Amino acid sequence: MSPVVLQMSCVAGLLGIAGLAIVLSRAKSSTAIIYGLTMAVSLVALFGSVRSLLGGVPNGSELILPIGLPWLGAHFRLDALASFFLVVVNLGGASASLYGLGYGHHDPAPHRVLPFFPAFLAGMNLVVLSDDAFSYLLCWEFMSLASWALVMAHHRERGNAKAGYVYLVMASFGTLALLLAFGLLAGPAGDYGFAAIRAAGHTPYAATSVLILMLLGAGSKAGLLPLHVWLPLAHPAAPSHVSALMSGVMTKVAIYGFIRVIFDLLGQPIWWASVVVLILGGITAVMGILYAMMEKDLKRLLAYSTIENVGVIFASLGLALAFQANGLKLAAALAFTAALFHVLNHSFFKSLLFFGAGAVLMSTGERDMDRLGGLIHRMPLTSFVVLVGCVAISALPPFNGFVSEWLMFQAVLQSPELPQWALKITVPAVGALLALAAALAAACFVKAFGVTFLGRPRSTAAETAREVDRYALTAMFVLAGLCLLAGILPGLVIDALSPITTEILGGRMPIQANVPWLSIVPIAESRSSYNGLLVMLFIAISASLAVFVIHRFASHALRRGPAWGCGFSDPTPAAQYSAGSFAQPIRRVFGTLVFHARDHVEMPAPGDIRPARLRIELHDLVWEGMYQPIAGAVGFSADRLNRLQFLTIRRYLSLVFATLVTLLLVLAIWS
């Protein structure tokens, strides 16, 4: 069986499972059956795509189905890039299904989730596989609608209906942009096959418009600023394993679309296109993590952190564009590999963290960090894997997050080789933004882990939490293991990604398998290299030594004294650091500018026995400055146009008549 046929059979299998789920939805054992089957099919698809990524894709990896547009048919094709994204999709799908085996039992309405879950996976697989604009858009819409249904699964919960509505509006807007982009790509000849688009030359004017439209279309799905507003509403609204898929995988499918069009179909990039992508990526990264820092809802925090990571990936892609436009193949391959590596990493640790948040939600029923705390004693295994995820996403060695960000900064350091001064200045500036984002991400996840899992429980729900079931734990441990593996053996990943850079950019990084001791060397050994294994051994040995030294040489004498209350005379759990108080220094530094943050102290009048309150005022400037005016304008004009509903027949006729005459007049004047 050729690889693409294997993948398409898996998609057909997933769609079949979706149909089965509709039939079985009310049955008692449906959760186990559906998630089990989905996991099996995803694993098959995963192994198939890993094999075609590592083993190279044979030429006959195309499939044309006689559906869709009659003169076009539906084209599906598997190449190295598609194989890589299939790995991401199906790994996420398999782990989410495994997690769902346990998590799904806690779902109050499984029949609202089960049919759409495999359909959503099938949609994402199809988007990556499709090879003509029509199938691409169709599958993209299918994916969006399936995920929308999953967002609306718990539609009676507060805020979910709004989240679904905003998501629907933004998804339609994004698809409109994609539609226009593909229309421009197909040109007046109107051949929608990707092969024909690739072969056709594109004028700079069309290429610019396509870039802008793709930034709007794929960017709105991936969560680029300022089109991100739906993401922190919709991702947390879905059940946690679906949140993991949406954040960890669906944003990657959007990035796949961007790469496919901008790098593959559009041909040689223009250098200043990269400036736009770089700046957008940098700003998105910093803003995303600042939003996350201000958040106290665990799942929303994770969704905002997804925006940050998407920004990082787009910045790397912008770097790759800049180098590619100037023919610096090696540096372009380095930046592109960094972007793809980060795509893979983010799908690992973001899924892991959403699973962790889901585990917390499952055992406490709480997403608000200010009502959690002390979970490390009640849920030690979950705490451990979430800690791994937090360390990985904070880009600390020896985990995978560090490797991809390190590769990206290596690419930033190549910027002096660029000839254009605009790029020479922009790239280091964006590098500084990314460094800031990385540091803030670390702070953000110290907060997320510390407030949720450390300290003392802030509510009875947190006090009575219990460890989650073994399926969920297995899924999280597998992902944590992958985070570590990709961190200590990055050379394997980089070599696996090299067929993609060869295919898309025509260049590749040095072969890492030849470098001794499992180090990785981005450009040349004389410049820089990194060895994850060595760093891990060093960390392990030095930490063990420190522990040994402390236990061996510190005094064993017992001392008794008054416990230091850290300045609290009444140590209630509520007096601990909360999410808001932890973020206060950063809010002071950035918040006034970015969020118009204000602190108000409300002091009661003398004699009043009310407690004094500290009220924090935050403004989402993107929402208030951009979306509310648009919504207001739409509402205003809708109100005015509403009158048209109640005209007399003669008025309607007159309107038609006046329109006709006006159009004729315009024609008479302009022609």
Next chain:
Amino acid sequence: MQMHSLAFDVSHTLAGGLVLISFMMLYQDRLYSLLNVFALHAVVLALSVAWQAFVQHAPHLYITAAIALVFKAIVIPVALHRIVKQLGIHRDIESAVGIGPTMLAGMALVALSMVLMLRVTAEADPLAREDLAFALSVVLLGLLVMVTRRNAVSQVVGFMSLENGLVLAATGAKGMPLVVEISVAFSILIAFIVIGIFLFRIRERFDSVDVSALDDYRGERR
């Protein structure tokens, strides 16, 4: 060449006559006279189509002319006469807009369609050009009749004269298939039947065919 010039002149005269009769329709404020003018409109149309058939050596256009003559000049006006009599509205005088402004608007519309058509179809055959310009005028004047009238019957007449303009345009262009013309004619006939039935329905319900009664029923302001 002499023949061509004659052909041009005659078809020009007939099409111009159609526009003129459309103008006549604008200021008829009694229903019977409006119907008579409409019958005249259809007769001139039939003549024009027949002339086109003769000039273009297209015998199938004679069928179109016959359809126009039989249905539009005889059947429909007679039927509308009977409807008006049955409804008892033959004494009604109605015009939503004054005659003066209506005529001025009509002139402006004809000027617009001339300017537009002569400019847009610069490279077309001069015969078809003139024809199209007149046809557009007739269509616009028909719409104007529909807009300025309040009575449902006169709106039907406006609609029918609009359709005459379409037929004029269709026959002016060479090589228009017969099927298209016949289907247009039939669709108009069916539209007439449907509208006729509705007229009686409206009348039964509201004791009037003034469409403003419908607006009152819908509880709307005018």
